[in-house]
Amino acid sequence: MEWMLALTSGILFAIGVFCLLDGHFIKIVFGSVILANAVNLLFFSVGRVNRDTPALIKDQALHIPSANPLSSAAILTSIVIGFALSAFIIALVFRAYEQLSSLEVDQVVEHKELE
Amino acid sequence: MNQVVVLPVFIALCFALMMFFFKKHRFAHHIGLLGLGAILAASVWLLYGSYDEGILVAQLGGWRPPYGISFQADVFSSLINVFIAILAICAYVFSMDEIKSYRAHAGYYSAMFTLYAGANGVLFAGDIFNMYVWIEVLVVSSFLLLSMGQDKKQITGALPYVLLNFLGSMFILSTIALLYGLTGALNIAQISIELASVPDVATATFAAMFIVGIGIKSAIFPLFFWLPESYHRPPAAVSAFFAGVVTKVGVCALFKLFGLVFFREMPYFKDILVWIGILTMVTGVLGAVALYDIRRLLSYHIISQIGYMIFGLALFGVKGLSAAIFFIIHNIIAKSNLFFIGAELKRLGGSYNLQKTRALYRAYPFMSILFFISAYSLAGIPPLSGFWGKLGLAQAGIEEGEYFGVAVCFGVGLLTTYSMTKVWILGFWECSDKTCHLTQKYHLKRNVPIFILSAISLYLGLFPTLVLDLSTLAAEQLLSPELYIQKILGGAQ
Structure with missing residues (x-):
């Protein structure tokens, strides 16, 4: 079971990094x-x-192999944090779009150089 | 006594909420000052307690360690925390004048409090996941402060800052996940025990991932490009608070983790950290030398000073670490003060750009002298505070045989002196054609923080013994993880 999750997580990492390297804010x-x-x-x-x-x-429950609840609890926290961060990033990108009417990274950089 | 450990963060969060609900009240921000006073008192109390009784540990919710979340205050974190609290008060007083009401109505003062709470939490967290959560509290508040306002430039500056910090957070979180998978513990002391039986390759990987994650947040060599793009854009009070808190807390987290958890990997990382330190110093100062905008110039100096701290960490002895800790403290005070004075240069002299501003010395000699103190203590001229930090680093470096690193320290010190002299000549010293005339008066809320910070900087330079002793003690504690483990898990084993 773990290997499937590990594989999925690895693929998601790859996709995430690939998208982060793109030149478009969306x-x-x-x-x-x-x-x-x-x-x-x-x-x-x-x-x-x-x-x-x-x-x-x-009693003696520790000897039965059971799922670890602590990591699930930690994920709940990190989901919330990740959600908040994503919301903030989206809001910020929207503001940038309002001001520069472009979502290309290059345009934002150019705008910066014009100052 | 032990529950005092959570007091600063508790007060800060309470006041953050209060400031949010009463943000439109006329005197709301005056009440916030009361909260900061209470925080400072609690911080000093904590410092005294941790000096007197050794490491203080509070178990939240009554759970036994290593299962519950523990907060622990050693001399290192309490010492840094006291100076952060002082800086918070100064930044707060400064912003009472500088911050216009639209920012205050958007929750500016709440964000200041949560930023402080985050910094405090990172310093005191005894649980690595908890530390991550506090890092996020710190970083998200800094996002808010950075992007608050209608300025176009703020948004374009905030975007790279937010995205890169997000990436850093993900690095830290995945390291924590892997560490948890391998050791089954989140408590720092417990992890430190369990890592003894983990193969070095795995531990070294985690340490490297932490360096990258925290390195993004504290702007070390190849990862610092967001900093000079963003730090000069918000109001000066925010820049000053960031300069003193956000990056420094990242460095403090690195100190703590290397001292207590990854100390076995230090032989692998010594050279890497030395080189990171050297390159951070050099690139930072070279950026500063080339610039004329005082805020951008100071932002580059932040990077260069981070290099000294990393160099101190790399030496990893009591001498090197204590010098680095003293250096962090000196930097929290002096660097933030320079940002305040930069804002005054803009108000009194007319521009942030050194080539356009009018020189202040004739009309405002007192302000110029305060600048002189902070600027040259940053450069490390003998009786001022930066000197003691650099001297300690150089001594420790020579003892460890890092001659090249020490030489670079001196070279960078010279370049810092050059860059500060440039600011002094262009911004303060007299030039016949652009002398400033006495048009605006000194302003109480703006000048009292500058005066206080300069006085502390002068105190650190002239009477460094107390803080040097405390930082030596802090370094000794950081280098003896057994003490931590015994204190935190002592009751449980």
């Missing part, structure tokens, strides 16, 4: 969202993926 936004999810999936897969046993602590 692609960069998508890249950043995908990258955030790739990291979440990575975090998920390190906490032992296991579908039979819930991670409830009973």
Whole structure:
């Protein structure tokens, strides 16, 4: 099970980085969202993926192989943070579009050089 | 006593909320000053406590370590925190004059408080995931402060800043995920124990990923390009606060992680860090030498000073680390002060550009002297504060046999002196055709912070013993991870 998640996460990383390297801000936004999810999936897969046993602590429950709840809890936090960051990036790109009426990275750079 | 550790961050978050709800009230920002005073008092108390009793540990929610989140204050983090709190007060007072109401209504003061809370959390977090969360709090507040306002330039400056910091965050988070997968722990002390049995290759990879992630946030050599593009765009109070807090806290996190977690990998990383330090110093100062806009020039100096800190970390002995810690403190004070004075140069002299501004010395001798103190302590001229940091670094470097690094330190110091002299001559010293006339008065809210910071800078230079002793103690604590492990996990084992 873990190898599938690892593979998916790896592919998502590749797609995310590829999109981040693009010269268009919409692609960069998508890249950043995908990258955030790739990291979440990575975090998920390190906490032992296991579908039979819930991670409830009973007597001697520690000896039964169960999924680790802590990584899921950590992912919840990082999903929220990633979501907030993505929202902020989208808002910022929108503002840049309003002001420069372009979404090309090169245009923003040119605008900067004109100052 | 131990629960005091969470007090500064708690006060800061409470006031952030309060400032947000009462942001349109006329006296709201005066009340915020009260909160910062309380934070400073709590920080000093913490410093005294950690000096007196050793490392203080607070377990949040009553969970036993290593399962619960722990906050721990050692001398290192409390010392840095005290100076950050002082800077926060100064930046706050400065912004009471500089910040126009539309920014205040957009939540400017709340963002200042959350920025402080984030910095404080990074310094005190004893849990690595918690540290990541605080880094995000810090970084998101800095995004807000940077992009707040209707200025076109701010948006184009904020975009690379936000995207690169996002990338850095993802690096840090994936490292934490992998570390957790390998050690099964998030508590820094627990990770430090577990890593002893992990193969070096894996640990070295994690350390390298941390260097990249935190390096993006604290602008080390190949990753600093966002900094000079963005730091000079927001109002001066924000730039000054950023200069003193955001990048420095990243360096502090690096110090803490290398001191406590990755200390076994130091032999691998020594050369790499030395070179990163040298290249950061040189590229930063070369950028500064070429520029005439005082804010951009100072932004490049931030990068160059980060190089000294990384160099101190690379030496990794009590001497090198304590000198680097002293250097961080000196930098928090002096560099931010220069940003404030840069804003005054614009207000009194007419421009940020040194070639266009009128020279201030005849009309404003007092302000010029304050600039002189900060600028030359940044350059490291003997009785001023930068000198002691650089002296310590040079001594430690010679002891460790890093002669080339020490030579570069001196060379960069000379270039810094050159660049500061350029500012002094063009911006302050008299030239017949562009002397400034006394048109505007000194302004209380703008000049008191500058005066306080210059006084501290002078104090650090003339009476460095107290802070030097404290930073030596801090370095000793950072280099003895057993002490941490014993303090944090002592009850659990």
